[in-house]
Amino acid sequence: MSETTSPGGVPLLAMREVRKRFGGVHALRGVSLEIERGEVHALVGENGAGKSTLMKILSGIESPDAGEMDFLGRPWRPTGPVDARRGGIAMIHQELALAPHLSVAENIALGVEPRRVPFLGSVSPLDLRSMRKRSEDVLRRLGHGDLDPGRRTGDLPAAVRQIVEIGRALASEASVVVMDEPTSSLGRRDADRLLELVGRLRDEGLAIVYISHFLEEIRRVADRYTVIRDGVTVSTGRMADQSDEGLVERMIGRSLDAVFPPGGRSPGEIRLRARAIAGRSLPVDASIEAHRGEILGIAGLVGAGRTEFLRCLAGLDPTDRGALEIHGRKIRHSASVRSRMRAGLGFLSEDRKGEGLALAMSVGENLLLPRLRPIARGGLLSSRRMDEAASVWLDRLAIRTGGSTAAAGTSSGGNQQKIAIARLLHQDADVLLLDEPTRGIDIGSKVQVYGLLDRLARDGRTIVMTSGHLPELLGICDRIAVMHRGVLGPARPAGAWTESSLMSEAVLGGADADGEEAA
Amino acid sequence: MTVAKRVEANDPETPWLGRIGRLAAPFIGLFLVLGIFVAIEPEAFASARNAQTIAVQTVVVGIGAIGMCFVIVSGGIDLSIGSVIALASVTGALTLDAGHSPSSALAVSAGTGVACGLLNGGLVTSLRIPPFIVTLGMLGIARGLAKLLSSNQRIAPPPESVGWLEGFVDKTPEPSWLLVAPAVWSLLVIAVVAGLVLRRTPFGVHVVAIGSNEQTARLCGVAVRRTKIVVYVLCGLGAGIAGAVTLGRLGVGDPTTAVGLELQIIAAVVIGGASLSGGEGGILGTMIGAFMLSALSAGCTLAGIDNSVQEIIIGGIIVAAVTIDGVRHRRNRA
Numbered sequence: 001m002s003e004t005t006s007p008g009g010v011p012l013l014a015m016r017e018v019r020k021r022f023g024g025v026h027a028l029r030g031v032s033l034e035i036e037r038g039e040v041h042a043l044v045g046e047n048g049a050g051k052s053t054l055m056k057i058l059s060g061i062e063s064p065d066a067g068e069m070d071f072l073g074r075p076w077r078p079t080g081p082v083d084a085r086r087g088g089i090a091m092i093h094q095e096l097a098l099a100p101h102l103s104v105a106e107n108i109a110l111g112v113e114p115r116r117v118p119f120l121g122s123v124s125p126l127d128l129r130s131m132r133k134r135s136e137d138v139l140r141r142l143g144h145g146d147l148d149p150g151r152r153t154g155d156l157p158a159a160v161r162q163i164v165e166i167g168r169a170l171a172s173e174a175s176v177v178v179m180d181e182p183t184s185s186l187g188r189r190d191a192d193r194l195l196e197l198v199g200r201l202r203d204e205g206l207a208i209v210y211i212s213h214f215l216e217e218i219r220r221v222a223d224r225y226t227v228i229r230d231g232v233t234v235s236t237g238r239m240a241d242q243s244d245e246g247l248v249e250r251m252i253g254r255s256l257d258a259v260f261p262p263g264g265r266s267p268g269e270i271r272l273r274a275r276a277i278a279g280r281s282l283p284v285d286a287s288i289e290a291h292r293g294e295i296l297g298i299a300g301l302v303g304a305g306r307t308e309f310l311r312c313l314a315g316l317d318p319t320d321r322g323a324l325e326i327h328g329r330k331i332r333h334s335a336s337v338r339s340r341m342r343a344g345l346g347f348l349s350e351d352r353k354g355e356g357l358a359l360a361m362s363v364g365e366n367l368l369l370p371r372l373r374p375i376a377r378g379g380l381l382s383s384r385r386m387d388e389a390a391s392v393w394l395d396r397l398a399i400r401t402g403g404s405t406a407a408a409g410t411s412s413g414g415n416q417q418k419i420a421i422a423r424l425l426h427q428d429a430d431v432l433l434l435d436e437p438t439r440g441i442d443i444g445s446k447v448q449v450y451g452l453l454d455r456l457a458r459d460g461r462t463i464v465m466t467s468g469h470l471p472e473l474l475g476i477c478d479r480i481a482v483m484h485r486g487v488l489g490p491a492r493p494a495g496a497w498t499e500s501s502l503m504s505e506a507v508l509g510g511a512d513a514d515g516e517e518a519a
Numbered sequence: 520m521t522v523a524k525r526v527e528a529n530d531p532e533t534p535w536l537g538r539i540g541r542l543a544a545p546f547i548g549l550f551l552v553l554g555i556f557v558a559i560e561p562e563a564f565a566s567a568r569n570a571q572t573i574a575v576q577t578v579v580v581g582i583g584a585i586g587m588c589f590v591i592v593s594g595g596i597d598l599s600i601g602s603v604i605a606l607a608s609v610t611g612a613l614t615l616d617a618g619h620s621p622s623s624a625l626a627v628s629a630g631t632g633v634a635c636g637l638l639n640g641g642l643v644t645s646l647r648i649p650p651f652i653v654t655l656g657m658l659g660i661a662r663g664l665a666k667l668l669s670s671n672q673r674i675a676p677p678p679e680s681v682g683w684l685e686g687f688v689d690k691t692p693e694p695s696w697l698l699v700a701p702a703v704w705s706l707l708v709i710a711v712v713a714g715l716v717l718r719r720t721p722f723g724v725h726v727v728a729i730g731s732n733e734q735t736a737r738l739c740g741v742a743v744r745r746t747k748i749v750v751y752v753l754c755g756l757g758a759g760i761a762g763a764v765t766l767g768r769l770g771v772g773d774p775t776t777a778v779g780l781e782l783q784i785i786a787a788v789v790i791g792g793a794s795l796s797g798g799e800g801g802i803l804g805t806m807i808g809a810f811m812l813s814a815l816s817a818g819c820t821l822a823g824i825d826n827s828v829q830e831i832i833i834g835g836i837i838v839a840a841v842t843i844d845g846v847r848h849r850r851n852r853a
Binding site for chain 2: 081082085093097098099100101102106110111112113115122123124125126128154168
């Protein structure tokens with residue numbers, strides 16, 4: 001391991017042997033982290049490795065059981081997130097922490113509003129002019145000088161909301177900004193812009209702790225890295241000295257034979273045939289034929305209509321035109337979600353928390369929900385029979401949870417996703433429409449999901465999946481088609497695509513769209 | 520630069536258009552109600568006397584609705600407001616009955632409301648019980664207390680003791696150049712102040728922030744608990760003043776008054792464009808809502824429409840208002 005010593009002597013922020021226990025669980029068993037001024041420091045590790053606990057301690061939400069923290073050469077003991085922000089460490093949360101009903105300026109100033117008559121306290125009239133100016137200043141620094149600070153935050157696209165949140169951190173004069181999965185809600189172009197911005201902020205002298213699952217991002221933006229596994233710092237060093245494989249191996253703690261399962265599936269007859277499907281606004285024109293035992297990938301930019309296409313097929317969004325056949329049987333446009341499910345379709349939502357799972361309900365209830373009748377006896381459900389039925393799937397898919405009666409929300413992201421997939425299997429779907437099946441889950445879980453998808457295809461199921469992550473589509477799919485502005489191009493074997501050919505078709509559309517837009 | 524341009528393209532709706540859109544529905548509703556009754560009963564409805572009646576009737580619902588607006592914008596609800604109005608009218612009447620001045624009666628009524636609001640806010644924030652439940656409990660407690668204090672009877676203080684409180688709500692004010700009762704002018708002043716507090720002070724922004732995203736508010740150092748307590752206290756204060764106004768109008772403290780009034784008050788706020796999930800709503804809209812409801816009930820009375828039918832109409836309007844709000848939201852999100 002190449003342990004770097006800090007070039008300037010004392011680091012800006014140092015955490016040494018920090019420990020934290022929740023009840024019997026050791027969340028952190030000795031984490032050390034050193035952050036320099038003017039660097040982007042990637043903090044990587046699987047979900048559950050302790051990254052978020054570490055950041056909670058840093059930003060004052062939790063206090064450590066043991067260990068030392070120094071910031072700006074003084075001991076760092078924030079009493080809470082506000083104290084931390086005032087002290088110079090600001091956090092950008094994964095789920096954007098903005099009040100959608102307030103204006104941009106109000107969000108940026110929230111909690112530290114300038115008052116015109118300070119004597120009146122919180123009922124003093126707001127100093128609107130300085131509030132506006134302060135917002136304009138930070139937005140300009142962020143390259144968004146055109147954004148009107150008076151706009152309602154909820155009306156802005158996610159990428160701009162993120163800028164607002166970063167603006168809040170800058171307005172509080174933070175010298176360390178912690179970004180937790182900042183691109184998880186962004187499309188590729190917006191993510192690119194954000195990464196550029198992160199680089200600019202570093203050049204201004206800010207220190208940025210960057211938490212992400214995406215190695216390509218970390219590779220592009222980070223100067224140094226720290227890997228945490230099972231609550232312990234296992235590796236730290238300069239990005240330039242470490243390969244992606246090396247990082248992943250350190251994250252998962254074992255050697256990385258193959259992320260993707262070996263190919264060699266042999267697809268059978270056509271099972272799903274969609275011709276010229278058009279929805280209300282998206283998709284515009286999408287045709288696919290998916291075979292038995294095949295994994296068919298749909299690539300495309302965010303907003304191209306991938307999700308809408310799958311939702312049309314599943315009956316969740318209205319279909320205006322086109323023809324759909326499953327097992328050779330025609331499905332009417334007006335067919336309900338329920339009847340499509342009976343025909344064999346199963347849909348996995350990209351929004352696991354909002355739509356995919358009822359997080360407060362138990363694992364078993366979530367898993368069995370679409371088909372409870374076979375489990376009921378005399379119309380009554382017994383918890384024993386539900387537990388039995390659910391446990392079969394939990395075993396078969398190696399899902400690790402607190403048992404079938406634990407709330408689904410208590411499982412890790414990867415296991416939640418497996419629960420959602422298991423539900424489709426319990427529902428007996430043989431055409432699985434999977435929208436971003438690996439979004440927001442850690443690399444170890446991704447590898448497991450890839451293996452699961454491969455097994456399902458080999459068992460004869462048909463899988464149509466979308467992903468914003470091109471290497472994933474190239475690695476797992478038999479064929480891939482690209483969606484561009486609602487129009488789905490022809491599916492070609494995965495081997496005939498490269499990342500750049502996928503990307504160029506996603507940005508430019510089919511070959512006839514040459515020069516329409518510079519990439 | 521390109522990003523900002525794209526933003527405009529993605530979302531053609533400019534903020535001021537949104538604000539007007541939010542207020543358009545209540546305004547149209549109000550004009551519809553006024554138009555219908557002017558058509559049915561042109562002489563009786565479109566008279567100065569009727570306008571004075573409607574204005575005075577708006578006062579109780581209006582003052583209550585201002586407080587309620589803060590509560591709803593913060594993401595809460597106060598179901599106890601009708602009962603608290605009744606309780607405050609009883610405590611005010613008891614004060615008069617004991618020989619104290621109308622001003623002390625107003626102070627006692629207001630204090631009663633504040634105490635109830637403090638209890639509501641305290642329970643909501645310290646026990647972490649949903650406001651729906653806490654204030655549902657307070658609905659029963661305040662009503663029972665009002666009956667207990669009054670031995671289940673109207674408290675009728677000597678008529679002369681009501682003093683200026685009676686003139687305060689007199690439909691035909693003295694002096695006549697006031698045009699409408701002094702209480703109506705007071706309502707307007709309170710509304711303007713409340714509107715400024717909600718939109719133009721840190722406190723107001725914090726109320727919206729809590730209703731919009733409570734975690735964020737906490738993260739940004741907003742004193743969430745304190746702000747919430749103050750919001751319920753404001754609502755209680757409104758209820759207390761409304762109780763004193765009721766006392767002035769009826770001349771008695773009636774423990775059975777204002778039953779179901781909480782629904783009208785909540786309706787006024789919602790008709791005015793507030794969202795029951797918090798973060799949205801305003802005082803101007805609320806005032807329009809309150810005015811529309813009292814115009815409706817005055818019109819129905821003039822047109823000889825039965826009370827029970829009035830209730831059905833108001834129920835229908837509430838559902839319609841919330842539906843329109845829902846449609847607008849879905850369109851905004853699309």
